Amino acid sequence: MNLWLRCHQSVRASQFPTTHSGLGKFKDKLKLCWNPQCKVAIVMCRGPSPDVGSRHGQHSMILVPMDTPGVKRVxxxxxxxQDDAVHGGHFEVHFENVRVPACNMILGEGRGFEIAQGRLGPGRLHHCMRAVGLAEFALELLCQRAATRQTFGKKLYQHEVVAHWIAECRLMIEQTRLLTLHAAQALDTVGSRAARKQIAMIKVAAARMACKVVDCAIQVYGGAGVSGDFPLAQMYSYVRTLRIADGPDEVHLSSIAHLELRDQLKKTQAKL
Structure with a gap:
């Protein structure tokens, strides 16, 4: 198959610029960012007739070994x-006149979104689980500092504002933990598609919560909190990035609103 790609990091299903003609190989010109430093890249492309059929049935995923001629880590x-190596390492990668055999297409033509959606639900939930664990560690660090550091003749935790931060952080963590468990239960019982509202809710809530808890911990540590002497700055960069990764908060909020309105209108119509 022949494939021409342009630089698009985040696009809607109907906006994919990539097309292929199904001739047995693909050829591309592409500049991508935020690709992990791995041995194989997965390129998602759109079929030759984007105006025909379901918009989620037009895309395919193709394996591209990173040592293929034309692939260049820039x-x-x-x-x-800060160096992103701690998160697995991400590179700007250029693809130009790259060719791979048609057998590198995963599962078959038009199944790209099926593959993506199969992992996005559980993947987002895993992010949220890690965010809860990270927030627990941040609160632990906060309490250690508050119990040992003194200002104005008393321990930090004895200042009411810090005591309230500790309480609020515990509230947020427990609320998020329960919402995570609820989303996991929905995923197990009804599947990713039916549980997409719960998954979207926890994706937004967990990242926001972790950002807030880490931010409180940084504030208690003062200048040390943003230094390399403690892990808080690195933790914050991770959880702040989580508000963008696997869909930004705004996209998930729009999905939640759409699904909530659908559910509410169903109840209203049932009463009429």
Missing amino acids: RPLTVFG
């Missing part, structure tokens, strides 16, 4: 100005 990227 430069390592950073997160908040």
Whole structure:
């Protein structure tokens, strides 16, 4: 198959610029960012007739070994100005006149979104589980600092504002933990598609919660909190990035609103 790609990091299903003609190989010109430093890239492309059929049945996933001629790692990227190697390493990668055999297409033509959606639900839930664990560690660090550091003649935790931060952080963590368990139960019982509202809810809530808890911990540590002496700055860069990764908060909020309105209108119509 022949494939021409342009630089698009985040696009809607109907906006994929990539097309292929099904001739046995694919050829591309592409510049991508935020690709992990791995041995094989997965390229998602759109079929030759984007106006025909379901918009989610037009896309395919193709395996591209990173040592294929025409694939070039250009430069390592950073997160908040720091080396991204701690997150697995991300590079800007250029593809130009790359060819791979048609057998590198995963599952078959038009099944790209099926593959993606199969992992997105559980993947987002895993992110949320990690966010809860990270927030627990941040609160532990906060309490250690509050119990040992003194200002104005008393321990930090004895200042009411810090005591309230500790209480609020515990509330947020427990609320998020329960919402995570609820989303996991829905995923197990009804599947990713039927549980997409619960998954979207926890994806937004967990990242927001973890950001807030880590931010409180940084504030208690003062300048040390943003230094390399403690893990809080690195933790914050991770959880802040989580508000963008696997769909930004705004996209998930729009999905939640749409699904909530659908559910509410169903109840209203049932009463009429």
